[in-house]
Amino acid sequence: AQSVAQPEDQVNVAEGNPLTVKCTYSVSGNPYLFWYVQYPNRGLQFLLKYITGDNLVKGSYGFEAEFNKSQTSFHLKKPSALVSDSALYFCAVRGYNTDKLIFGTGTRLQVFP
Amino acid sequence: DTGVSQDPRHKITKRGQNVTFRCDPISEHNRLYWYRQTLGQGPEFLTYFQNEAQLEKSRLLSDRFSAERPKGSFSTLEIQRTEQGDSAMYLCASSFAGGDEQYFGPGTRLTVT
Numbered sequence A: 001a002q003s004v005a006q007p008e009d010q011v012n013v014a015e016g017n018p019l020t021v022k023c024t025y026s027v028s029g030n031p032y033l034f035w036y037v038q039y040p041n042r043g044l045q046f047l048l049k050y051i052t053g054d055n056l057v058k059g060s061y062g063f064e065a066e067f068n069k070s071q072t073s074f075h076l077k078k079p080s081a082l083v084s085d086s087a088l089y090f091c092a093v094r095g096y097n098t099d100k101l102i103f104g105t106g107t108r109l110q111v112f113p
Numbered sequence B: 001d002t003g004v005s006q007d008p009r010h011k012i013t014k015r016g017q018n019v020t021f022r023c024d025p026i027s028e029h030n031r032l033y034w035y036r037q038t039l040g041q042g043p044e045f046l047t048y049f050q051n052e053a054q055l056e057k058s059r060l061l062s063d064r065f066s067a068e069r070p071k072g073s074f075s076t077l078e079i080q081r082t083e084q085g086d087s088a089m090y091l092c093a094s095s096f097a098g099g100d101e102q103y104f105g106p107g108t109r110l111t112v113t
Helices: none
Strands: A003-005 A010-014 A019-021 A024-026 A033-038 A044-050 A056-058 A064-068 A073-078 A087-094 A101-103 A107-112 B005-007 B010-013 B019-024 B031-037 B044-050 B053-057 B065-068 B075-079 B088-095 B108-112
Touching: A003 A087, A003 A101, A010 A019, A019 A107, A024 A073, A033 A064, A033 A073, A044 A056, A044 A064, A044 A073, A073 A087, A101 B044, B005 B088, B010 B019, B019 B088, B019 B108, B031 B075, B044 B065, B075 B088
Parallel strands: A010 A107, B010 B108
Antiparallel strands: A003 A024, A019 A073, A033 A044, A033 A087, A056 A064, A064 A073, A087 A101, A087 A107, B005 B019, B019 B075, B031 B044, B031 B088, B044 B053, B065 B075, B088 B108
């Protein structure tokens, strides 16, 4: 069965420092992987996706993610964090032979000034 | 605003009552999804449509839940005989068929007292 795991409930980082939010996956077939961000009392916003191609995927708001097949990981990264990046981040994988998304439990990112 | 919209944004109801939520997808999208999110968890898939056809329904979904998309545009999600465990955020998303990313609405927060 398809699944993703986000091992960290919360990540704290100082503004201006690089950030990493971790995600590992388990899939049958080729992985279709996504990152979404959720701000308080709002729906999810799409950040980026990996379907095929380059292992480094660039997305919205300066975020990028690195796909690593051997480690079955899809970590979200940003070179320089902003206070406004503070939010809840979800990793997701598309189900096998279906378009439904299967989400991780989320990681709360806190960027301190 | 041409994004996904949901109505109402908040609903408080007493246990045992029926509730209905509406979702209007992005107009060009022919796929529409419903998810449920409880506190501290990632969104959980409920069901999805391509045009009018309901393609998949979660096995976790009880018979008290029903969704429709009668004209292939907006969709409704009805919960009959609500229970306190139904309290959650109900999220709607849409996409192109064969497309990858799903675009989410702001959600309907249901509180069952």
